[in-house]
Amino acid sequence: MGELKLMKGNEALAEALIRSGCDGYFGYPITPQSEVIEYLSREATARTGMVVLQAESEVASINMIYGAAATGRRVATTSSSPGISLMQEGISYIAGAELPCLVVNVVRGGPGLGTIQPSQADYFQATKGGGHGDYHLLVLAPYNVQEMVDFVKLGFELGEKYRNPVMILADGAMGQMMEKVELFEQQTRKTSFADWATNGKPKDKERRIITSLFIEPERMEQVNLNLQAKYKAMQENEVRYQTMNTDDAEYILTGFGLGSRIAMKVMELAREKGIKVGLIRPQTVYPFPYQVYKDIAPKVKGILDIEMNAGQMVEDVRLAVGDKTRVEFYGRMGGIIAEPDEVFNYFEKVFLGDK
Amino acid sequence: MTNPISINEVPVNPEIIQDEYLIYKKPSTLTDKPFHYCPGCGHSTVHKLLMELVEEIGIQSDIIGVAPVGCSVFAYDYMDIDMQEAAHGRALAVATGVRRMLPDKYVFTYQGDGDLAAIGTAETIHAANRGENILCIFINNGVYGMTSGQMAPTTLAGMVSTTSPFGRDVKTQGYPLKIGELLSLLPGVAYVTRQSVHTPTNVRKTKKALKQALEYQKQGLGFCMVEVVSNCPSNWKMTPLESLKFVEEKMIPFYPLGDLKVPGGK
Numbered sequence: 001m002g003e004l005k006l007m008k009g010n011e012a013l014a015e016a017l018i019r020s021g022c023d024g025y026f027g028y029p030i031t032p033q034s035e036v037i038e039y040l041s042r043e044a045t046a047r048t049g050m051v052v053l054q055a056e057s058e059v060a061s062i063n064m065i066y067g068a069a070a071t072g073r074r075v076a077t078t079s080s081s082p083g084i085s086l087m088q089e090g091i092s093y094i095a096g097a098e099l100p101c102l103v104v105n106v107v108r109g110g111p112g113l114g115t116i117q118p119s120q121a122d123y124f125q126a127t128k129g130g131g132h133g134d135y136h137l138l139v140l141a142p143y144n145v146q147e148m149v150d151f152v153k154l155g156f157e158l159g160e161k162y163r164n165p166v167m168i169l170a171d172g173a174m175g176q177m178m179e180k181v182e183l184f185e186q187q188t189r190k191t192s193f194a195d196w197a198t199n200g201k202p203k204d205k206e207r208r209i210i211t212s213l214f215i216e217p218e219r220m221e222q223v224n225l226n227l228q229a230k231y232k233a234m235q236e237n238e239v240r241y242q243t244m245n246t247d248d249a250e251y252i253l254t255g256f257g258l259g260s261r262i263a264m265k266v267m268e269l270a271r272e273k274g275i276k277v278g279l280i281r282p283q284t285v286y287p288f289p290y291q292v293y294k295d296i297a298p299k300v301k302g303i304l305d306i307e308m309n310a311g312q313m314v315e316d317v318r319l320a321v322g323d324k325t326r327v328e329f330y331g332r333m334g335g336i337i338a339e340p341d342e343v344f345n346y347f348e349k350v351f352l353g354d355k
Numbered sequence: 356m357t358n359p360i361s362i363n364e365v366p367v368n369p370e371i372i373q374d375e376y377l378i379y380k381k382p383s384t385l386t387d388k389p390f391h392y393c394p395g396c397g398h399s400t401v402h403k404l405l406m407e408l409v410e411e412i413g414i415q416s417d418i419i420g421v422a423p424v425g426c427s428v429f430a431y432d433y434m435d436i437d438m439q440e441a442a443h444g445r446a447l448a449v450a451t452g453v454r455r456m457l458p459d460k461y462v463f464t465y466q467g468d469g470d471l472a473a474i475g476t477a478e479t480i481h482a483a484n485r486g487e488n489i490l491c492i493f494i495n496n497g498v499y500g501m502t503s504g505q506m507a508p509t510t511l512a513g514m515v516s517t518t519s520p521f522g523r524d525v526k527t528q529g530y531p532l533k534i535g536e537l538l539s540l541l542p543g544v545a546y547v548t549r550q551s552v553h554t555p556t557n558v559r560k561t562k563k564a565l566k567q568a569l570e571y572q573k574q575g576l577g578f579c580m581v582e583v584v585s586n587c588p589s590n591w592k593m594t595p596l597e598s599l600k601f602v603e604e605k606m607i608p609f610y611p612l613g614d615l616k617v618p619g620g621k
Contacts, residue, residue, distance in 0.1 A: 026451075051455045053455060055481075056478070057477060059478075060448040060481065063442060063448035064448050066442075066449050066452060067439060067448070067449035068455060070439050070452075071452075075456075090445070093441075093442050198419050198453070200460050201435070202416065203416055207438070208437045209438050209440070210438070210440065211440035212440065213428065
């Protein structure tokens, strides 16, 4: 059993960065995640020698990540929605140059400057691109503070396995709330680095070039084909999700992160009333667990998807189930978190009819 | 027109190929790939000077370069060292990431005026202000070369470009930016010098400045910038010779050569 602590999500994530042997953090303050850079500034360098640098902008911080990741080191940045928008150029280059790194989005309400309250409105941006070109991040969606910790370690491992940027798609609630967490042991920082890393040309070996520029179309297409093969491998090997009470379920509630927490409470309310409700919670939203929805669709009367946005993941759910079952959506926007009661009322209304 | 003959086909007397007769050679740190630069362009000269220094100082395994977006976007094709290609304007942020991960290596960026002084101004000023121990090589030819001749922040007043076809009007298009002078005001900056490669003498001075900057980096003195006032015959619509004359008569009077800041103050 690892060390148990009561921690705020952002601070737990920062602690996990230190413990995962992260070599460098480059970030810029933005609510609701500034505790990450504050915590790291206090703790990290003295404990592990990790570099912590406050950049002049998110544009700069993501490009510092590019340069640092290209040396083969473990590096991370965190931000919130408007800052993540600024990073999209750099993320596209990082994906194109196939550099592993961790990018955390503690999502707040948008569009524009929006609000500092929790939201899930960046699902499309995180899972469908965001920047230019055909690329994907591997996207992990934590639903509690424990996963804010566990996904840091997992995220670094998956990023390095696939040479791909990994995003933790959290939200303001995950960042700000306090929960009990079990922390993993301190990992030592790496001392040997991948062959592709630009650390100084090894004597008698070819130089290494980190680039996303391939001016010949044939070469550029091949690079794209290689990326697509990598994404296919992620789809085959890295889909992660949790199911609850699906065996006897007549209805399925679903959602990621904060939405899935609300769904869990709604499921309890329904079960108390004898309604057989189960739950599916994607932990990876890219790659998305299409198959689990596809398999369950013919066995249930309907699926209700709950998100703190206008309906984004629901498009993937609908893609998975086709016309095999009804898919309904309940969302709140602008930083409002849906109450379990209101969701349950909506569930009753759409699936059980007015009584 | 006859095909040019390859260098390998030039008849030579094997007896004269001896070390004692060698007066000039391509540094081993430059690859064999022919430069894509236009005839007469200063980029090739600066590439060669830098790679000569890498060879002479013996730091081929200890230096990481960051290429920009612009004409020198393919710098990594020619420099036989580990290199990274940055997004437009972001080279000094990328180099900051490298520098912070590899405190014991040499790190440089190679950037043009559009990259460094327009889209990348924030990254430039803040990397300099943090005193990042990085060598920034800044090629200033007053024009966007790669996109074929648009106005740059450094385009001289009245100078014609494809986006200032009647000459740069400073009232509506702003003034040419002296980034070297700007950076020399920052305490984190150790060394700023402005050189040129339009005459053999100036080429030698530029090499000396680059060597000095690498020495300062070794000493950990902070941010160094070697600005090279250069030419762009293709986009200036001039012959190489005319473009060198333009450097001498128009560019250098506005961008005077010499040290703008040296360690210990000037």
